[in-house]
Amino acid sequence: MIGAGLGGLRTVEQLRSAGFKGSISLVGAEPHAPYDRPPLSKQVLTGAWTPERVMLRDADALAALRVSTRFGVPAVALREDAVEFADGTALTADAFVIATGAEARTVPGQPKEVHTLRTLDDSLSLRSALHGANSLLVVGGGFIGAEVASGAVDQGLRVTVLEALPVPCERALGPEAGVLCGRLITEGGADLRLGAKLTRFVSANTVELADGERLTADVVLVGIGAAPALDWLAGSGVVVTNGIACDTSGRVLGLPGVWAIGDVAAWKDPLRGGHFRYEHWTSATDQAAVVARDIVGTEPPPRTVPYFWSDQFGLKIQGIGRPDLADSVLPLKGEGLAGGAIKGTVTGYFARERLVGVVGFGAAQWVARYRALVAQNAGRAEVLALE
Ligand code: FAD
Numbered sequence: 055m056i057g058a059g060l061g062g063l064r065t066v067e068q069l070r071s072a073g074f075k076g077s078i079s080l081v082g083a084e085p086h087a088p089y090d091r092p093p094l095s096k097q098v099l100t101g102a103w104t105p106e107r108v109m110l111r112d113a114d115a116l117a118a119l120r121v122s123t124r125f126g127v128p129a130v131a132l133r134e135d136a137v138e139f140a141d142g143t144a145l146t147a148d149a150f151v152i153a154t155g156a157e158a159r160t161v162p163g164q165p166k167e168v169h170t171l172r173t174l175d176d177s178l179s180l181r182s183a184l185h186g187a188n189s190l191l192v193v194g195g196g197f198i199g200a201e202v203a204s205g206a207v208d209q210g211l212r213v214t215v216l217e218a219l220p221v222p223c224e225r226a227l228g229p230e231a232g233v234l235c236g237r238l239i240t241e242g243g244a245d246l247r248l249g250a251k252l253t254r255f256v257s258a259n260t261v262e263l264a265d266g267e268r269l270t271a272d273v274v275l276v277g278i279g280a281a282p283a284l285d286w287l288a289g290s291g292v293v294v295t296n297g298i299a300c301d302t303s304g305r306v307l308g309l310p311g312v313w314a315i316g317d318v319a320a321w322k323d324p325l326r327g328g329h330f331r332y333e334h335w336t337s338a339t340d341q342a343a344v345v346a347r348d349i350v351g352t353e354p355p356p357r358t359v360p361y362f363w364s365d366q367f368g369l370k371i372q373g374i375g376r377p378d379l380a381d382s383v384l385p386l387k388g389e390g391l392a393g394g395a396i397k398g399t400v401t402g403y404f405a406r407e408r409l410v411g412v413v414g415f416g417a418a419q420w421v422a423r424y425r426a427l428v429a430q431n432a433g434r435a436e437v438l439a440l441e
Pocket residue numbers: 056057058059060061062081082083084090091092093094095127128129130153154155156171172173198283286315316317318332333334335336338361362363364365
């Protein structure tokens with residue numbers, strides 16, 4: 055296993071529960087044992103959780119998996135039958151699973167004091183910067199930016215969020231639900247600037263926008279998404295399509311004996327073709343189960359529907375399926391899309407009249423009920439009939 059995050063650990067667990075008896079190595083670039091990332095922009099940042107709580111397994115539980123672990127050692131190259139590491143060592147194996155995740159994107163010329171948020175160390179550094187600060191500027195109105203903004207507002211900071219597009223989360227959720235994400239931020243108490251294009255950092259605390267306006271804050275976070283951690287694979291022969299191109303079982307195209315999962319991998323979509331890189335917690339977990347069984351040679355688990363969530367401003371946003379594929383959207387429940395209450399709003403995403411995704415705002419029961427219809431790519435009439 056290369057990459058000791060969620061996907062790496064889950065693959066080890068799944069291999070053992072699928073009956074794999076051989077030796078397993080889990081090697082990761084970070085100095086920490088596998089930990090959970092969602093709380094980093096939520097409970098860890100606000101101080102509600104200690105950093106220890108994000109650890110996915112303690113030393114005894116890792117030992118029980120009979121896995122040999124090495125942390126703080128990045129892989130630097132993948133050769134035909136070996137992975138090479140930064141300390142000059144190499145590992146050979148019958149099967150390699152790549153789970154190196156993603157890295158926070160940065161703005162060109164971004165000063166090193168400006169925060170990004172991907173790792174436990176990033177979260178602890180941002181947490182200590184927010185402590186005692188009065189103002190926060192968030193560049194990027196996506197999920198992580200909005201979650202951090204939400205926590206900072208709760209801690210009494212003055213928060214400004216810059217979003218370059220007309221609404222936040224437009225690429226992921228489309229313009230209609232994007233309006234709701236924007237309302238959540240403004241109604242939650244942050245100052246959301248839409249269509250605000252950052253041109254440069256004047257200093258670690260001041261940015262300049264395309265119209266010449268300058269904004270200053272005690273703490274600045276850049277939250278403009280994550281790029282797959284692929285640099286170490288240069289020259290290895292992996293096909294890259296915004297992630298490592300894999301078939302529907304996670305086998306890396308063109309490299310027998312190598313699988314990839316999680317944020318670094320772009321799996322073939324069995325229903326619609328094309329390769330797609332999910333950056334969801336549950337996708338890393340679900341893909342680990344598929345890959346482990348493929349390695350062991352047993353029946354694959356039942357196909358799952360992609361699922362993600364975000365907690366911000368007191369509400370849980372949940373999505374299933376592929377909203378990004380939609381050519382039309384329909385309000386399914388609630389008043390949010392008509393300008394009413396956000397809570398309870400459910401939006402259906404359709405491609406050629408078939409349901410490809412559902413997104414709910416504070417509507418967990420409904421989202422769960424639409425799951426089967428998304429899995430079946432149900433038609434409009436059937437979707438609208440759900441009571
Ligand atoms: P990761 O968990 O990132 O693990 C990859 C590991 O590989 C890292 O430890 C990395 O250091 C290591 N690595 C990288 N390069 C190398 C190398 N060359 N050699 C060895 N090791 C390497 N998803 C949701 O659905 N809901 C949420 O609310 C949510 N919140 C999130 C909040 C934050 C702050 C972040 C960062 C992510 C969040 N996610 C959320 C996404 C979710 O955490 C990821 O989809 C999931 O962690 C992906 O697992 P992974 O194993 O692919 O990658």
